[in-house]
Amino acid sequence: MASSKGGHTTAHINTLHHRLYHALNLGFRVCDEKEKKWKCTDIEIQRHVVKSISAFLDCFSRATANNRLIKDSISDIAGALVFILGCKNRAVVGLAANVVIRLIRIVPPSILQSYSLDLVESLASLLCCQQFDVSLPCAVALNAILVNVRETKEKEVWKIFEDEKTVVSVVSNLQDFSEGSMSVEWFQEMALLLSTIMLKWPQSRYSVWNNPALMGVLESVSQKPDMGLRVATLKLYSSLALCGHGASELLDNGKPMLDMMISCMEESSSQNARIEGLKLAQRLATGNRECLKMINMCSESLVKATVRTMGKWFLSSGKLELDQMSLLVEACKLALITRWEGQHHIYFWKYRISEALLSLVVENFHSQSLDGYVSLEEEILVAEKVLNANFLPSLRSYVWDIIGFLAAHCEEEFDSILRGDELCLNFLVTCACLTFSRSVQKGYQICQNDIISASHSESASRAVLMMIYSPSKYISSRARVTLSFILEEGGEQNLNSLVNFLSYIPSSGGYILPNILQTTVSLVGLACYSSIPQYASFILRKQGLEILLSFCSWYQRNWENIGASSFAPSPQSITEKRICCWVCTEDWDNKDAFLLYALLALAELVNHSFSGQNHAEELSMKSGNLKDRLCTTLKEIRDGTYGSGPRWYAAHILSYFGYYGFQHKLGKRLMGAYEDEECSDMRLLFASGNSASVNKVIIAVRCPMLLPPKEGAHSSSTISAEKSRRTVQEIRMSANVDILALVKLLEFAYSGYVEVESTTLKKLKPLAKHCKAKVLLQMLCRRRPKWGSSIPEIDIPLAITPKLIHFSDVILVPKETNVAGFNCRMCSLTSPHAHSHRVILSSGCEYLRALFRSGMQESHLDRLNVPVSWLGLTKLVSWFYSDELPNPPSGCKWNNMDTEAKLDELQAYVEIYSLSEWWIMEELQNDCAHVILSCLESARELSIKTIELAASFSMWKLVEAAANHAAPIYHQLRDSGELDELDDELVNLIRTAAVQFSQQGG
């Protein structure tokens, strides 16, 4: 006889099923001809039905849930439960919710899917119930349903949440929590529910992180010793941190949270707590800025906990427990924060990261066992055995990535901090080099389909690259020595095949990469081997320069087809598709990685050609048009929209040919000011009688050593009203200063870019050093760019900070006379204003330049009225000083602003738009239009107001563009009466746009 769970015989199940229907039949009502619905408001009958369902379900488990009796009765059971929950009879709903929990545990989600919306609705409406025995099971049941809800239904579920104010209820439940009067379990379940909601519905996050009362409660709860409470808050914080704004908010004053997080990561905590702690830290580290913010608060303890987790684990019964494995994976993922420069690096070494990493590579690893190897040869033999054993293969890529990042961000004098960890590091370097050279040897046989070994090849190659190019001489030379040793025998043959493969790509006429992995390995191979002189000569003889150059040009031409070209690991949280509001700048090597590798190789070859012994090769460089082609391509890359890594390296190679720095729009603008003697306020007089005119404020920011000593340190009290009268200060330069070199230095200070002949180079170097022009000096000395460094900016915004504000010679006054909370840090004026500089304003605006020198009355005033709001003025000033128009608040912040606040933002841009028409600043106007229209894109309801606003400024082009945005919702607007307020002329415009819109097929 068939028997299901716990000896329930078929006969027994039949009896219970029979009883169930007996009970259900008391409440069926026939709605229309075919359908009967369960509707009975009698409490006793409801209780009876709930108990009968419960007894019936007791016969089953998930394993026996495909019983026909269950399948046939599920719709009646769900219908009755939904109705009973909907009646909200306090005496029954708690019981009913518990039965729902059991139902979800037994019946597979796929069968329950069609009832999930009804269940969600009735459960959600009960969350605000004051009785814990009701709200608790409802929260548990709701969470269980939400975890499995299909993506296609998420919109409808969110609609229910909005109607039932679910998020508000859960938040206020959590807010009311007080230990002692409520159970820990209750808090945990509410927190779990909220974190599931935030995970799946990004729109719920804002109301949580923007609720200071709740955040206060969470902080105090998380400081309690109860582990259950801590894990629950960790989960909540993790879901919050999916929102970039939320993470940033958490990290402001986030010390208590971080301390709690790290204490949960420690060995003494439960597995679950440790994993949650590691996950939260990963999410907070999604973006570079936030990661640094976290690291600044807790770098040592965070790193210590991470490395300890990676290094201290034990094999019980020879196999890794499953949950231990997931702990290791999370720790490795967190250790990828080594991708970013920061003070945490030093702690990774301090807590012996090499040893921890080796314990993930070598089975039963003991650091003492490394003492025995005498020669490199012996070490390589052991490494070969280790790699063949293939221990923990799923962690291997993390190991290479982590050690690679660490090598890339090392200090030059790194070996002094290594303190006895050398043997481990050496062995890691050997293992990485060996893995890499195996991939090189495999050549065409590299198999992209074997994902694990492919990712090992890829990550080991990148790690070796970063070791070879490490600023640490120790790591770099160790990697070079090991690599050349391994390569020795088949070296030139292997190199030959790399070069041949690369030369094939551009010549094939294809426009996609033939084999991504092989291309990576080939390029990285060339980049690594080129750094070893004997191989560099070989590659040069094999036309390596020409081949790499053709590859770069080919890459540029096919850039769009190649797309995102690296599988360099991105922060794990970025791969979560549900993050919001994170502004993640592209990593150095994430964007255009192939181009970066090719340029690294090119840089080495060029360096080799220029180095002392190779004059012959240098000559061959200079003859013919190779040099011209090289420079043209490199300039295109440097000035293009490629990743910072390739752009930096292009600039680096160009420094061999006399081009230093990056060209900026802002730099070109400032160069205009430099060449315009009339706006200068300081003259440098040379012994020869020549002179150079400069602007104090720009010199103060860019090259302060050139200022006379007193000028640098004025206090803000000395701002005088006499600034409008132009006085030119004269400064006599020492006879030792070379005019040409100084002029070049000034040119670089103004524009961020300069071209220097080799004859001037020698004189410019000491001058740049004296003036602490770091970027220029680095380029003059042809020092390799540091991994991860951003493109240097012209930091003119410093001119409007309190330290340098005494150079200000004009005050900008907005049309508003009253701004709540306005407070000038520079002077005592109480009406809104901004301090500025005529030279910067003139450089960005022909009109103002003409005005300031017109001799008209206005030109002498130290105040300039700007007909925009205070908000608009701050954006305008920011544009003048950085050449970038600030964007309005984004993501959650923008979506949660009320219409009025959104309109305030829009108005600021419309005002600047209109002003830029009058001040003839076409580019700024285009930027404004772009911002305005993209705001309308996300909030069409603002179109009408924007049209009115633009019309009031007579900005007809903008009116037209906004009307096009309103066109798709023309009927809605007309029916709602919103159009009635508008001028007929404007209504006509929108109607015309709407007609056109529908003619174009919507």
Ligand SMILES: [Zn+2]
């Ligand atoms: Zn967000």
Ligand SMILES: [Zn+2]
């Ligand atoms: Zn002021």
